[in-house]
Amino acid sequence: MLLDINRVVVAFSGGADSALLAHAANAVLGPERVHVVTAVSPSLAADERADAEALAGELGLRWSAVETDEMTHAAYRVNDADRCAHCKDALMDVLVPIAEAESATVVLGVNVDDLGDHRPGQRVAIDRGARFPLVEAGLTKDEVRACSRRLGLRTADKPAAACLASRVPYGTEVTVDVLSGVERAEAALRRLGFDDLRIRHYDDTARIEVPIDRLADVVDRRGAVVAAVIASGYRYVTLDLEGLRSGNLNAALAPDGA
Template identity: 35%
Template sequence: MTRQRLEAVLSSLPPVAVAVSGGVDSMTLAVLAHRFLGPAAVEIFHAVSPAVPVDGTRRVQLWAEREGWNLVALDAGEFADGRYRDNPVNRCFFCKGHLYGAIAAVSRRQIVSGTNIDDLGDYRPGLDAARSAGVRHPYVEAGIDKAGLRDLARQLGLGAVAELPASPCLASRVETAIPIDPEALLAVDAVEKLVIERLGVQTVRCRIRRAGVVVELDAPELAALHGDGELVAAITALLPSDLAGRSIAFEPYRRGSAFLGAGA
């Protein structure tokens, strides 16, 4: 039923430009749209940026080859915007605004995103940018939540993609009002990969805060971590010079814990 509802929404749209980050939401939408509507009706766009994990870009490229997508990789240009780099509460508005503007500059198709109904309960300035750009959200229009789209991903045979943990852009790891620095984002990505490999965990966040660098883990993994000096040293070695001298702490994972919402 979920698939039929989504296909009905896609059928009602003109040819689409799918914005794909590499996460389960947008990847599932891209796969279904391309298979259902056909290559002539679908273009896939992926922004390559220091804020996008390298693994996400590789995943998009791999599936583009598998599925025969018309993939366009682009630089959305958000790092040229001082408003974005200043990392205000509404940073995502500027990021998404640049993304949708870059797509619209090279495609006249209807832009669609992987936003689902669970996303509507969060503070997401990017949705304001989407509204300004006339972006459509097929999952929302079909009434599909995160669990529903994961089930759809499994039905489509997306394998490990269906089980990907939530992974917002790397800029979300930087506490609000600390400037976004490309070198720091590359280090955040490297630290998270290191911790995943060393501890065999799925959920990890490397946060940059005023007080220092914090690595967040789920409670069981955090409880099993005792005095791992080698891990701290390995993390320190990956940090740029302005962060390497800061304290490194391990804390329980909290969604959005580096983000100060409106009024905070």
């Protein structure tokens, strides 16, 4: 899946998928033919950016960071069902020139499970020449994690960390202030030991999502949790009793809104 590509530019978030892809590419093609690039914008938490750089160093990857400008586009900020497409377009705007300069192909860490969700950015990436080697290899998310464990990658069990804009319900404008508030609240809760979580933004209300088996922990530490989220800029704090569901805001796109 990689030998026929020859040179690659890897969109590198530092998550389980892109880490496995980058590590495999580095092993198969060699570091001189692999360039991993982290896209930096207000939708990427500062902790995630720092971890991506650190991970690249640990894995011996040729790494760089580039800024994307999706926040300057009204079509992105309006946050309709095509937000992801506008974001991916901005990503490809910076990755394609890098790839062209190196006679390389842009590759993204998309796995088979990702194909079943509402992710219009995938079509944009394909239309602009990107490839999905993990999909070509038929790897699901569980298989990505299993392969990562066998290879000793510390990202094997790293919780998924979608862009901060995914915390904002469709129809609510995406702004730097909104994303910063989400980032502060999530960082505060991680400091309390909740590593796998989402803060869903509803104006002055934060809806906390954690895995079902951590709901009781949030309740037990209610005082500290509420104080941390309010200190991040929210007025009200709620807990989603259905637990953490990746991409659950996409349910609003269903015909019946469910």
